[in-house]
Structures are given as structure tokens and as C-alpha cells.
Amino acid sequence: MFSKFGMWELIIILVIILLLFGTKKLRNAGGDVGAAFKNFKKAFKDEDDKKEETSHLNDNRDNTTQDANFSESKDTDSNKKS
Template sequence: MGTFSLWHWLIVLLIVVLVFGTKKLKNMGSDLGGAVKGFKDGMRDGSTPDNAAASTATPPAGQVANQASADKATIDVEAKQKS
């Protein structure tokens, strides 16, 4: 009763395929693979050195000037009150 034999696993696999169907199992497998890949990518991105992260965090000077002029032209509609 401790371990299952090969026949037990084949019967369990057959029942799972009958319940879920092959298309649903394929979709669940691809979703699980995508989640694992996303987790690995996130862990790899999180392990970058601090000095590399700090250098990419500051935008170029030209971009800062363009962003400041864009902020002046932007109007916050919700901040305005009707007279």
C-alpha cells in the first residue's frame, strides 16, 4: 500500500485524460510552463547587480527635458473645478 505500481499510475492518467480531455491538459501544461518561465525571468531580473540597476534607473538628460515640457502641457481634468 506504500507505493503505486505502473498500472496504478496508468489508470490514474487515463482517468485524468477522460475527465479533463487532452486539449484542456495541453492548455494547462502550456500555462504552467509560461508561469515557470515568467518566474525564472523575474528571478533573473531581480538578481542584477545594484550598480547596473542604478545606471538604468536614471533617464538620459534629453528625455528629462522633454518630460518636463510635456508635464507643463498636460492638464489634469479632475483638478479643475467648474465655475
């Protein structure tokens, strides 16, 4: 039903919207939409950065745990020899 819009129909609809709302309101609405997209992208980027930091911290914890286990096994071996 609506799939047969041509270029002229779209132009007429845009002119009607422009007349109804005016350029100032449309400019403000465009700025608001742009700011919303910018904040949305920033939120996703911040979330990805947090995931990278968390994975980096988890890798360090795994290494620390392995080092601690290794040093404990050394201590128990030296205690057994004594």
C-alpha cells in the same frame, strides 16, 4: 498508504484524468504551467541583474566618496600652508 503506487496504478490514474479533462484542456493547462515557470525564472533573473547593478553602483559611489575625501584633505593641507 499512498506510497505503494506502481506503474500500472499511475497509468490508470493518468488515463482517467485524460478522459475527464480531455487533451485540449490538459494541453492548455500544461502551457499555462510552462508559462508560469518561465515568468518565475525571468523574475528571479531580473532581480539578480538588479542586485548586480546596485552593487556596481555602490562600488562606484564608494570610490567617488574616497576621491572626494582625498581632494578635500589636499585642499585643507594647502590652505594650512598658506
